[in-house]
Amino acid sequence: MANRTTTPPKTTPAPCQPCxxxxxxxxxxxxxxxxxxxxxxxxxxxxxxxTGTDPNA
Structure with missing residues (x-):
């Protein structure tokens, strides 16, 4: 059996709302x-x- 590893898709962080x-x-x-x-x-x-990214995401 082949050992198969999957990587999760890369997501971009959401931008911060106030700035x-x-x-x-x-x-x-x-x-x-x-x-x-x-x-x-x-x-x-x-x-x-x-940082420009949403800290609650």
Whole structure:
């Protein structure tokens, strides 16, 4: 009898929902006494910690 091994199909991990798989999310920058928004900068996604894959998948 031939010994046959099968490998499971490789699946790609699902992208993270908040960052869309990029690992970065926009953070609003606020300045001044009234904390008015002046722009946005990139921040690390706290859901996937910058990996871009869904941790619950």
């Amino acid at each position: 869309g798989g990029t690992g970065n999310v926009p953070i609003t920058v606020r300045v001044g006494r009234k904390h008015r928004p002046v722009g946005q900068q990139d921040g690390l996604c706290l859901n996937c910690f910058g």
